[in-house]
Amino acid sequence: MRDVIALCAELFPKGHDVHIDGDRVVGTGQAAAGTIAVVGTHNHAAIGADLAFALATDVLAVIEDHPGRPILMLVDTQGQKLSRRDEMLGNPGYLAHLGKCFEVARKRGHKLLALVYGEAVSGGFLALGMTADTAYATPDAQVRVMALPAMSRITQIPVDRLEELCRTSPIFGPGAEHYEKLGAIEGLWKADLAKLLEAALASPTQGDMRRKLGHERGGRTSAHVVVERILAAP
């Protein structure tokens, strides 16, 4: 597994003070554009009510103390925390709250980037990572809804059949490259991470380009067309 502090050293050769606090990764890094805020998770953290709340606290601190500062989400999450206690406390509300905090940051001019360097799964990825303007991944990142054996159990489709389908379609199986083809991952960061980060920081922020990108890349052929048809329908 990639060490997140070593990753930050690669991302920020000019220096950083990113540190680990429980499941969170927090701090700042120096880039050509100035100071970048880092908000993230490590150790495949499961995001429950407490962690979502703590991450939201980090995001709000950036908004209030450093208006306009770009935010880099460093993503390593096994998904939402599977626990009766967290659902009882209202995990949808906590995860949505984190998403709203990022949305407020976006509206107030903070550029939002995400780098998936570990795992990015389901509800965890929805709240942290897919809430960015643009998301990237390292090639070894595990991006998924669920692993194929579990999917096989639930869908009653044999694993070897699913593996076969994965070779021809990015829809079913885990993998950062699949999410790239589908438009949710802008690109894979293989080497020279600092240079790639600088380029990402310098690129203009557009709206939600994912379905258009997925269409252009041939990974999702329906989403963009259906949205346009709904917009144009009499």
Next chain:
Amino acid sequence: MSASTPFAGFLEATARQRVRRFFDAGTVHEWLGPADRVTSPHLPALGMPVAFDDGVMVGRALLGGHDVFFASEEPEFMGGSVGEVHGAKLTGLLLRAARDKPKGVVLLLDTGGVRLHEANAGLIAISEIQRAVFAARAAGVPVIVVSAGVNGCYGGLGIVARGCDWIVMTEEGRLSVSGPEVIEAQKGVEEFDARDRALVWRTMGGKHRYLLGEADALVADTFEALREGVIPFLGRSRPIDLESVKAEHAALGRRLQRFGAAKDSLDIWGGLGVKHPAEVPMLSPEAFVAIAQPVREHADA
């Protein structure tokens, strides 16, 4: 089918029956309906049947005389799950609402979340729906979720629902991210006994969500009650800005402090000041709201 009582409540009705009964008679106009046959491009490869609306009906209608946009998920088609087309219909509807500014968008959600047969496309679609909800809200159009269906509102759409302006629930409609079966399968029956329906309802059901402040209205499972629950929220958009997320942050922090160590929802209800928590599940919606309304928490203050 007789016009009298082929289906009494919302819970047991199909997506199309719900739309017919929920909105003003004769005002429903659908976009990309079954005649257009926009179906899942992925299910045939798996040998699965498709639906001509991919399990969701979207369009515009009047509700109590007000212009609204609507979506209604079909509970019987793959558990109301979100595939690529299903999700794009919801995203398109919300972006259209941001452009055309109806009095509100009413989402009749009844879903387990991501359609696992279209796993990656479903998850991305849900993120796109979330962004489109924010676009509608930024345009001043309130997005109102109704969770009153057999599947409840789970998975990523549970998160999306809490990103909307208002949530109207029945006791039977549940709202959560992970469902009881998923938690039991992954963490064991001692963590969550999914067959214990009373436990499911008091952990994820409408009454608990209303008391916590996760839902804004709790009504009976009738079309009349649900309409009356939704109509007051039309035209009432809530901003997402620094002030509103800070208020929510304070409320959610308070909830963790007050109830983070609670073992069961009954402890939370008692802690809120409900005098006889054990009786809550037996109360009618009206009797429940009468005792819950004065003591319930709010997620935004």
